[in-house]
Amino acid sequence: MTQAPFGTLDAFRNLLRDLPEPDTQAQEAAEARNAQLTKPPGALGRLETLAAWVGGWQGTEKPEIAAPQVAVFAGNHGVCAQGVSAFPPEVTVQMVANFEAGGAAINQLCKAMGARLSVHALELKRPTEDFTRAPAMSEADFLGALQVGWMAVDHDADLFVAGEMGIGNTTSAAALAYALYGETAGTWTGRGTGVDAEGLARKTDVVARGVALHAPQAQDALDLLRRLGGRELAAMAGAIAAARTARIPVVLDGFICTAAAACLEVVRPGALDHCVAGHVSAEAGHVALLAKLGKPPLLSLDLRLGEGSGAATAIGILKAAVACQSGMATFAEAGVADG
Amino acid sequence: MTQAPFGTLDAFRNLLRDLPEPDTQAQEAAEARNAQLTKPPGALGRLETLAAWVGGWQGTEKPEIAAPQVAVFAGNHGVCAQGVSAFPPEVTVQMVANFEAGGAAINQLCKAMGARLSVHALELKRPTEDFTRAPAMSEADFLGALQVGWMAVDHDADLFVAGEMGIGNTTSAAALAYALYGETAGTWTGRGTGVDAEGLARKTDVVARGVALHAPQAQDALDLLRRLGGRELAAMAGAIAAARTARIPVVLDGFICTAAAACLEVVRPGALDHCVAGHVSAEAGHVALLAKLGKPPLLSLDLRLGEGSGAATAIGILKAAVACQSGMATFAEAGVADG
Numbered sequence: 001m002t003q004a005p006f007g008t009l010d011a012f013r014n015l016l017r018d019l020p021e022p023d024t025q026a027q028e029a030a031e032a033r034n035a036q037l038t039k040p041p042g043a044l045g046r047l048e049t050l051a052a053w054v055g056g057w058q059g060t061e062k063p064e065i066a067a068p069q070v071a072v073f074a075g076n077h078g079v080c081a082q083g084v085s086a087f088p089p090e091v092t093v094q095m096v097a098n099f100e101a102g103g104a105a106i107n108q109l110c111k112a113m114g115a116r117l118s119v120h121a122l123e124l125k126r127p128t129e130d131f132t133r134a135p136a137m138s139e140a141d142f143l144g145a146l147q148v149g150w151m152a153v154d155h156d157a158d159l160f161v162a163g164e165m166g167i168g169n170t171t172s173a174a175a176l177a178y179a180l181y182g183e184t185a186g187t188w189t190g191r192g193t194g195v196d197a198e199g200l201a202r203k204t205d206v207v208a209r210g211v212a213l214h215a216p217q218a219q220d221a222l223d224l225l226r227r228l229g230g231r232e233l234a235a236m237a238g239a240i241a242a243a244r245t246a247r248i249p250v251v252l253d254g255f256i257c258t259a260a261a262a263c264l265e266v267v268r269p270g271a272l273d274h275c276v277a278g279h280v281s282a283e284a285g286h287v288a289l290l291a292k293l294g295k296p297p298l299l300s301l302d303l304r305l306g307e308g309s310g311a312a313t314a315i316g317i318l319k320a321a322v323a324c325q326s327g328m329a330t331f332a333e334a335g336v337a338d339g
Numbered sequence: 340m341t342q343a344p345f346g347t348l349d350a351f352r353n354l355l356r357d358l359p360e361p362d363t364q365a366q367e368a369a370e371a372r373n374a375q376l377t378k379p380p381g382a383l384g385r386l387e388t389l390a391a392w393v394g395g396w397q398g399t400e401k402p403e404i405a406a407p408q409v410a411v412f413a414g415n416h417g418v419c420a421q422g423v424s425a426f427p428p429e430v431t432v433q434m435v436a437n438f439e440a441g442g443a444a445i446n447q448l449c450k451a452m453g454a455r456l457s458v459h460a461l462e463l464k465r466p467t468e469d470f471t472r473a474p475a476m477s478e479a480d481f482l483g484a485l486q487v488g489w490m491a492v493d494h495d496a497d498l499f500v501a502g503e504m505g506i507g508n509t510t511s512a513a514a515l516a517y518a519l520y521g522e523t524a525g526t527w528t529g530r531g532t533g534v535d536a537e538g539l540a541r542k543t544d545v546v547a548r549g550v551a552l553h554a555p556q557a558q559d560a561l562d563l564l565r566r567l568g569g570r571e572l573a574a575m576a577g578a579i580a581a582a583r584t585a586r587i588p589v590v591l592d593g594f595i596c597t598a599a600a601a602c603l604e605v606v607r608p609g610a611l612d613h614c615v616a617g618h619v620s621a622e623a624g625h626v627a628l629l630a631k632l633g634k635p636p637l638l639s640l641d642l643r644l645g646e647g648s649g650a651a652t653a654i655g656i657l658k659a660a661v662a663c664q665s666g667m668a669t670f671a672e673a674g675v676a677d678g
Contacts, residue, residue, distance in 0.1 A: 040425070107667075108659075299656070305379070
């Protein structure tokens with residue numbers, strides 16, 4: 001496949017209507033196998049349900065995670081003109097160079113977890129529009145970013161993580177969460193890379209103004225992603241949808257990744273059934289967003305870096321889960337009395 | 340070294356008085372390096388403090404975890420005669436065979452985390468005494484188990500996990516926690532491998548009777564470990580102390596491991612400064628015990644298996660932490676603006 005299987009936004013919407021479901025027979029076989037393994041029933045706790053869930057998506061009672069992929073998407077944000085970040089927008093391109101040179105956190109985490117890393121810079125010299133004034137992306141721009149994300153997924157991967165880099169993108173994520181789920185702008189707006197109290201107040205106001213401008217006009221949650229998001233958020237949504245069509249389980253990263261993913265879930269309930277929350281970040285709003293999605297996090301370590309770092313750290317837990325599920329002896333094999 | 344550096348319990352007590360402290364210069368150098376890495380300050384959350392802590396024990400600003408060791412200790416418990424477990428005591432020896440054949444959860448977890456596994460069966464044919472009637476171990480028995488644990492630690496390891504197997508040993512752990520920290524017997528007594536409500540009531544009564552018998556006579560927390568513990572709990576305490584003298588950081592496993600370790604901390608405050616809590620288990624009392632020790636867990640996944648399984652799963656988090664600390668580029672190296 002050399003191009004994405006959708007050439008219009010409506011074609012992408014149609015794809016979302018027709019997503020594959022997990023192999024429930026394989027999932028049940030995994031659960032049945034689990035019940036025979038040499039341990040008290042349920043003693044591996046959440047590792048057991050995770051393993052059966054991976055088994056359902058991989059279509060086997062003995063799932064494996066031997067080839068995880070992390071794809072990091074980078075974009076620049078016109079809304080930075082409003083003074084919403086502690087870092088200048090130049091840092092986005094500098095960090096992409098750092099990813100490519102192997103010096104960032106996500107490079108080390110991918111090495112530690114045996115994951116392949118791909119980096120996708122999305123037109124960094126052409127920031128999105130400032131969403132307090134206009135939609136962040138045109139329809140063509142948005143479609144292009146969805147396609148980049150879709151094409152980034154390696155169909156040989158057995159687990160997928162979408163990460164991001166984009167100075168200003170917690171502002172987009174907060175605006176999306178507010179537009180999707182209501183409450184107040186303050187519920188979803190946090191300090192990002194570290195704005196001070198004054199910066200936080202400014203950022204909250206930017207979120208409120210952006211949602212006030214776009215929510216009444218938006219066609220659906222995907223259109224909200226176009227209006228309030230960024231190219232890297234759109235690409236993450238495209239990638240997460242592509243992973244679903246390839247039945248590859250996904251580990252969601254932090255607030256920005258989860259906000260992009262939530263647009264899929266709101267457009268098409270169940271669209272994130274192949275996703276587990278890798279961690280809950282220190283960014284205000286992520287706890288609430290995971291609660292809206294009904295996804296309890298695997299880790300809670302106060303990370304707030306992005307890049308896919310929290311999800312990559314959680315790969316170790318999923319590897320542990322499938323290692324037990326697929327490698328342990330049964331009571332009969334081991335000659336152990338089963339209580 | 341072919342034998343432990345203590346030949347009496349008092350010599351072991353003397354060793355505990357004189358434990359080495361971390362290299363604070365190395366820890367501060369690690370923190371200073373961390374502040375220069377290409378990420379917003381604090382953005383890696385708890386991974387940052389973990390990495391500096393490992394650096395302090397390893398004596399370097401660039402710690403590594405390339406050779407973790409998991410040692411599993413197994414013992415049998417006379418208190419099983421009181422009907423405190425859902426499994427028969429024969430399962431202890433069967434599970435040791437399973438560890439040796441590579442079929443248990445801990446085997447798969449060690450493979451997934453790149454850890455070396457050693458298995459130490461402690462006189463399984465000679466269970467400890469029923470602690471509702473007599474001390475679980477004689478002084479000679481207890482000393483021998485401490486020595487086995489001490490000698491099990493590989494001085495080339497850069498991280499250590501002590502795991503256990505012993506039908507009936509959550510009863511010992513609950514009795515120890517109750518004797519060390521008070522509250523009620525019910526605070527610390529849980530369902531272990533899965534006793535029913537009636538079994539739980541019986542187990543709670545056994546814990547209360549054991550502590551009523553031994554607490555008034557015990558010389559100190561180590562003597563409580565002799566009276567209420569088991570050989571595998573004593574061995575874990577010996578191993579954790581040995582790791583400290585070799586400045587090897589330790590990941591604590593679940594309730595039983597933590598109860599054994601707590602005896603060291605009560606005898607010698609600070610004795611567990613080289614330990615981090617790998618997880619909080621589903622066993623009642625573990626949350627409270629970690630709170631008493633002031634050790635927040637890395638994982639909370641409802642595991643309740645033992646074998647070192649929760650701590651082994653947490654090795655991935657520590658690997659992630661030191662990988663970032665030691666492998667990331669600084670702002671200067673990467674040419675990234677630092678906010």
